[in-house]
Amino acid sequence: MKWAYLGVPVVAAVPLLLTPGQLTTFVLLGLSAMTVVGLSLLMGYAGQVSLGQASFTAIGAYTSGLLALHHTPPLLALAAAPIAAGLAAVVVGVPILRLRGHQLAFATLALQLILLSVLGDADWAGGAVGLQGLPYLSIGGFELDDDMDYAYVVLVGVLLVSLIAYHLVHSRVGRGLRALATGEAAAEASGVPVGAYRLLVFAVSAAFAGLAGGIYSFFLGYLAPGSFPVLLSIEYVVMAVVGGLGSVGGALLGAALVTVVVQLLTTLATQPGMPSYAPSVLSYAVYALLLIAVVLFVPRGIVPSLRKSP
Amino acid sequence: MPDLLTVTGATRRFGGVYALRDVDLDVRAGETHAVIGPNGAGKSTLFKLIGGQLIATAGTIGYDGRRIDRLAPHRRARRGIAIAFQDSPVFHNLSVTENVMVGAHAVTRAGPVAAILRLPRHRRDEVTIRALAADALARTGLTEWADRPAAALPLGQQRALQVARALCGGPRLLLLDEPASGLRGPERTALATLIEQLRADGLSILLVEHDVAFVARLADRVTVLDLGRVIAHGTFAEIREDPAVITAYLGGPR
Ligand SMILES: Nc1ncnc2c1ncn2[C@@H]1O[C@H](COP(=O)(O)OP(=O)(O)OP(=O)(O)O)[C@@H](O)[C@H]1O
Numbered sequence: 029m030k031w032a033y034l035g036v037p038v039v040a041a042v043p044l045l046l047t048p049g050q051l052t053t054f055v056l057l058g059l060s061a062m063t064v065v066g067l068s069l070l071m072g073y074a075g076q077v078s079l080g081q082a083s084f085t086a087i088g089a090y091t092s093g094l095l096a097l098h099h100t101p102p103l104l105a106l107a108a109a110p111i112a113a114g115l116a117a118v119v120v121g122v123p124i125l126r127l128r129g130h131q132l133a134f135a136t137l138a139l140q141l142i143l144l145s146v147l148g149d150a151d152w153a154g155g156a157v158g159l160q161g162l163p164y165l166s167i168g169g170f171e172l173d174d175d176m177d178y179a180y181v182v183l184v185g186v187l188l189v190s191l192i193a194y195h196l197v198h199s200r201v202g203r204g205l206r207a208l209a210t211g212e213a214a215a216e217a218s219g220v221p222v223g224a225y226r227l228l229v230f231a232v233s234a235a236f237a238g239l240a241g242g243i244y245s246f247f248l249g250y251l252a253p254g255s256f257p258v259l260l261s262i263e264y265v266v267m268a269v270v271g272g273l274g275s276v277g278g279a280l281l282g283a284a285l286v287t288v289v290v291q292l293l294t295t296l297a298t299q300p301g302m303p304s305y306a307p308s309v310l311s312y313a314v315y316a317l318l319l320i321a322v323v324l325f326v327p328r329g330i331v332p333s334l335r336k337s338p
Numbered sequence: 339m340p341d342l343l344t345v346t347g348a349t350r351r352f353g354g355v356y357a358l359r360d361v362d363l364d365v366r367a368g369e370t371h372a373v374i375g376p377n378g379a380g381k382s383t384l385f386k387l388i389g390g391q392l393i394a395t396a397g398t399i400g401y402d403g404r405r406i407d408r409l410a411p412h413r414r415a416r417r418g419i420a421i422a423f424q425d426s427p428v429f430h431n432l433s434v435t436e437n438v439m440v441g442a443h444a445v446t447r448a449g450p451v452a453a454i455l456r457l458p459r460h461r462r463d464e465v466t467i468r469a470l471a472a473d474a475l476a477r478t479g480l481t482e483w484a485d486r487p488a489a490a491l492p493l494g495q496q497r498a499l500q501v502a503r504a505l506c507g508g509p510r511l512l513l514l515d516e517p518a519s520g521l522r523g524p525e526r527t528a529l530a531t532l533i534e535q536l537r538a539d540g541l542s543i544l545l546v547e548h549d550v551a552f553v554a555r556l557a558d559r560v561t562v563l564d565l566g567r568v569i570a571h572g573t574f575a576e577i578r579e580d581p582a583v584i585t586a587y588l589g590g591p592r
């Protein structure tokens with residue numbers, strides 16, 4: 029972890045070097061990274077896959093957006109985002125996490141589909157059009173109104189979730205989590221409350237996604253159900269797997285790598301002469317190829333493979 | 339001496355098969371009690387009923403004056419019951435020390451908030467846990483392996499690691515399911531010496547073991563299971579003479 033602090037000033041200088049278009053990508057990358065840090069915890073330690081993690085991003089985004097539209101101070105509205113997403117995870121997680129195997133994957137996917145259709149129909153959420161005209165985030169009277177500001181908000185967010193994840197993993201609770209990932213009965217017999225810890229990780233991962241969603245709503249200024257497709261949830265899973273599960277560094281690297289590759293290909297796919305479906309076909313292809321390459325060559329993901337085993 | 343553990347009428351069925359049938363067993367405070375019996379007799383099933391990994395079809399389990407048979411396993415661990423399973427592998431993604439530290443979960447409390455905010459409670463617990471783990475490693479002769487990945491341990495040391503993890507929570511009742519299986523001569527002797535020391539420290543121990551010499555040396559009392567039923571109990575000298583025990587071990591009409 030110590031070496032990671034050296035990376036902070038380097039990364040903090042990056043936004044200054046970017047073009048406006050790249051700055052937008054940088055912000056979106058950071059938001060993905062926040063979500064993926066949480067998802068990687070969930071997949072690495074609770075041994076569960078969430079195929080609907082973007083639903084927590086959506087819950088966070090809509091919470092912030094609705095509160096801000098109803099004249100809640102923006103910072104408060106932002107703080108409510110991870111709380112709402114975390115609570116939603118607890119409510120959904122209590123019944124689901126008792127189950128075994130792939131139930132969580134299906135249940136979270138179902139959750140997202142239900143959420144998207146509810147949001148699409150709900151008048152209070154603006155229906156399919158969504159929420160428009162959200163205010164900017166403001167901190168102490170200082171309004172954050174350009175992409176550069178949000179680049180730094182996102183950096184702080186990434187730092188925050190990384191620190192939380194790192195502290196959690198390197199603690200009594202974290203040892204319990206790592207133990208239950210490989211030996212549930214022995215962990216439980218040692219006093220680890222397996223169910224509660226699984227729920228905790230799920231809630232924390234949802235809260236990270238929710239915080240990212242909150243920042244996203246202020247960054248874009250509008251929200252629609254279409255901003256949170258199932259493809260986004262899949263993208264998060266690919267990022268987590270590519271980087272390596274249960275590793276904060278892996279989550280960040282995975283998010284960066286996938287974002288950059290997809291961005292490059294999107295640029296390619298939107299060249300004149302390319303068919304209109306090229307971008308989405310290409311991004312699916314990238315996800316598939318990346319997953320296959322990782323499973324074949326670095327099954328534990330990139331970052332854990334670079335380290336010696338524990 | 340009073341009973342620390344009282345199992346009454348314990349029955350466990352798997353489908354139509356009775357793994358345990360109407361088993362009574364008590365462990366007195368401070369004694370080493372062996373459970374022996376042929377393969378499939380129900381010894382591990384009995385341990386899992388006590389640890390909470392399995393729920394009894396019928397019967398009750400009392401511990402320290404209270405019924406525990408509806409408690410989740412981690413709550414039983416907090417009450418002081420530790421178990422080293424026969425067939426559970428080590429936590430192979432953790433180091434040897436970390437494996438043992440997991441065992442201290444039962445006697446510490448620092449939760450996620452303390453961890454995330456690095457509160458004093460987190461730091462205090464970490465210090466306690468490290469000290470407990472160092473002690474458990476020393477007692478089981480694993481100190482020199484402390485920083486190795488657990489997956490890299492030879493089988494003998496992996497068995498010892500299970501015992502160390504169970505010890506790390508400072509239990510009052512220690513359940514050891516075939517702790518000596520796969521151990522060679524000197525390791526076996528070291529384990530027997532450790533169990534004697536633990537007994538001298540006042541720990542109550544319930545032990546499954548096939549090695550007769552091991553049981554003869556360590557057990558204050560022995561309960562013999564066969565086909566899920568108790569067929570004899572008493573001191574080692576008593577059960578050794580018991581015709582039912584001789585028949586169960588040597589085969590013949592039942
Ligand atoms: N989960 C299970 N499902 C079905 N049957 C089981 C299960 N666990 C145990 N049994 C059966 O219950 C009986 C007792 O098994 P148990 O493992 O308790 O025996 P044991 O005395 O520990 O044997 P060993 O000396 O081989 O360890 C066996 O017939 C076994 O096949």
Ligand SMILES: [Mg+2]
Nearest residue numbers: 381382383424
């Ligand atoms: Mg057994």
